[in-house]
Amino acid sequence: MLKKTMDCVGYSGGAMVGLGAATAVTAAAATYYLATRAEPMVTAVDLNNQSVILKDGSRCSHFVKDGKQMQSLYDDVRTTYDCFQRGLRVSNDGPCLGARTGPSKEYEWLSYRQVYDRAIAFGSGLLDLGLKASNDEFLGFYSMNRIEYVVAEQASIMFSMVSVPLYDTLGTTACSFIINQIGITHVVCDKVSKAKTLLDSVETTPSLKCIILIEEVTDELKELAAAAKIDIEEFSVVESKGKANQREPKPPVPTDLATICYTSGTTGDPKGVMLSHQNLISNMSAVAYTALKGVTVTPQDVHLSYLPMAHVFERGMQIVAFMHGAQIGFSRGDVKLLTEDLQALKPTIFITVPRLLNRIYDKILSSVQGSKLKSTLLNMALHAKTNEVKRGVVRRDSIWDQLVFKKVQQTVGGRVKIIITGSAPLGGKVLDFVRAAFGCLVLEGYGQTEAAAGITFNVPGETEAGHVGCPLPCNLVKVVDVPEMDYYATDGKGEICAKGDNVFVGYYKNPEKTAETKDDDGWLHTGDIGEWLPNGALRIIDRKKNIFKLAQGEYVAAEKIENVYMRSEFVAQAFVEGDSLKPYLMGVMVPDIEVVPAWAEKEGLPTKMDELCTCQKLKDVILQDIISVGKSMGLKSFEQVKDIHLHSEPFSMDNNLLTPTFKNKRPNLRKFFKPHITELYEKHEATS
Known part of the structure; x- marks a missing residue:
C-alpha cells in the first residue's frame, strides 16, 4: 500500500491510486505521527524578542558578550590564513577540496x-x-x-x-x-x-x-x-x-x-x-x-561550491568550511548538471540563492497539477509538516517525508542539515515550503558586499517568514530617517545602517563614493529601507535609490534602463519595474505620438493612440526595438525587460506621474501601474 502511494506522489509520474488511498494514508500518517511526535528545538533566543535595543536606538544581537561585537569565533583565527591553518589541524589532514573527474564522475579529493x-x-x-x-x-x-x-x-x-x-x-x-x-x-x-x-x-x-x-x-x-x-x-x-x-x-x-x-x-x-x-x-x-x-x-560536513567565487557570499561560506576543517566539493559549472552534482556529493551544508529554491518550488507544484490525488497528498503533507515547523520541529523522518518529500530531499543529495539563502529576498510561501519539504534548518540572511556578506541573520529555530532576522553579533544595526520617502526611525522605519568590524575599509581609489556610503562614525549606509518588527527582527520594505535587486541577486538601475529605452524612436516615456522575488523586469511604454500613428497608418492599423495601445503588433514591434536598442547601448541580459504594457496617456505633473523636474515619480508610477505589472508577471509565470 505504501509503495503504491509513494509511486503516486512521485514527481516523475507513476500509477494513479484511488482516493481511498489518500484516506488510508491519512489514517496511517496520524497513527505514525502520534507514535513519533518530535520535540521542538530549543532556540537560543526568544523568538518574540530577537534583538537588544541600545541607548542610541541601534540594535545588537543577544549573542553579543560584554557589550563587545564579535571579532572572531576562535582565538587562533584572526585572518583567512589562520582559518585554513585551523582547518588543517582540526581535520587531522582530512579531505579538503573535491571535484568530479575521470570516467566514474565520482568526487576525488585533495x-x-x-x-x-x-x-x-x-x-x-x-x-x-x-x-x-x-x-x-x-x-x-x-x-x-x-x-x-x-x-x-x-x-x-x-x-x-x-x-x-x-x-x-x-x-x-x-x-x-x-x-x-x-x-x-x-x-x-x-x-x-x-x-x-x-x-x-x-x-x-x-x-x-x-x-x-x-x-x-x-x-x-x-x-x-x-x-x-x-x-x-x-x-x-x-x-x-x-x-x-x-x-x-x-x-x-x-x-x-x-x-x-x-x-x-x-x-x-x-x-x-x-x-x-x-x-x-x-x-x-x-x-x-x-x-x-x-x-x-x-570535518565530516560537506559544502557544494556552485555560487560564483567572485561574490563574497560563496567565499565567506568557504571560510566557514575551512575554519571547521569541513570539505568543499565543486560543481561542474553548468546549472543543468547541478542536480547531478548535488546527488553525487550529498552535501550536508547547502548555500544557495532564492532563484534555485523558487525553481524547485515551481517544479514540485507543476508536477502535481492535473492530478487531484497528487495535489491532495502534497497539500496534506505540506499542512502537516508546516504545522510541525511552526512548533519548532525540524526533521525529515516523518511519514510525510517518507511518502511525499523524500524525492524532494534527494534532489539536493538527501543529507542536507542546513540551508542558508541570501543575496535576494525569498518569498514567504517558498520559504515555508522549503522548511517543510527539506526537513532541515533553513536560515535567511541579509547583507551586502560592503559588510563582508551578512548584516542580519535568522535565529536557528525561526518559524516565521517575511523577515531577515536580527543583527549578527559582529555588528550594530539601526535605521535612519529618509524624510523624502516618509520613513522615520521613530516609527521603526528607515535606511538600514550597520557598524562593526565587518564593515568594509572603503572603495578602492574612490574616496567620494566611500564617504557617501560610510560616514565619519563608521556606519555603513546600505541604501535599503528596513522596518523593525515587534519581535525585534528586521524586514526589508524598500530601496532608497531607484536601484533594486532581482531574484538572482543582480542589481538593476531602473532610471538608466528607462533612459536607454527612450532612445527608441517608438518610445516617448518609459517606466521599468522589478520584483526582488522575480528574475526579470517588466516595463510600461508610452508610444511616441508622432512616430507611432505614422507607422500604424503604413501598416493599415488604427491611428488613435488608445486603440493602438491594445494592438499586439505594435507591442511586439516596440518590445523588439527597445531590446535591440538596449543591446546596442550595452544593457546586460538581466537589465532587459521581459514584457511591456503600452499606455496611451503621457506621464505628466497633471496626472502626478512626473516630478516638477520632469523625472519619473516612481512611487506613484509603481502604484498606478501595479495591476498591469502584476498581470505581466502572472502571464509569464503561467507559461514558464
Missing part, C-alpha cells in the same frame, strides 16, 4: 595538507614570476569555481597578496576597468576562451603582463599572446617551479587587505569593495556562531 603544499608551491612560483610577498601586490582571478582557484587564492593569502576576482557578468569593459584601476599585472585564468578575451582587450589594459592559464596552453594562444606582448604561463608549470624553489610564507595580519570585490556598478563604473581579513573573519565568525546554535559543523 587533503588539507595537499592543498596547503600545492598553495605554498604555487605562491613560491608567483614570486619567481616577479610578484612580491606584500599587501601591495594584487592578483587577478578570472575563473569558474575549481580546485586551482582555491589553491591560487590560498597561495596569495600565504604571501599577504590581495585577490581581485573578475567575472563574466561584469562584461569585458568592466574587467578592463578593474585591471586598469588596480594596475593588475598577473591574472589566473581557467579557460583558453577567457584568456583570448583578456588578450583582445590588451590595448586597454597596459598594466597586464602575464596570464597564468589553468588549462593547457594552445599554440594559437601562444601566438596571440606573443603578438600582444603578454606572457602566458601554465598553472602547473608555475606550481612545479615554485615547488623546486619553495619560500617561507609571509602571512597577513588582521588589518591587511584580503580582497577587493567589485560590485556590479549599475550607475557607472564598478566599485572595488576593499575587505580586510578582519572584515571577513568577524563576519563569518558571527554567521558560524549563530548557525552553530542550531547545527554542528565538523
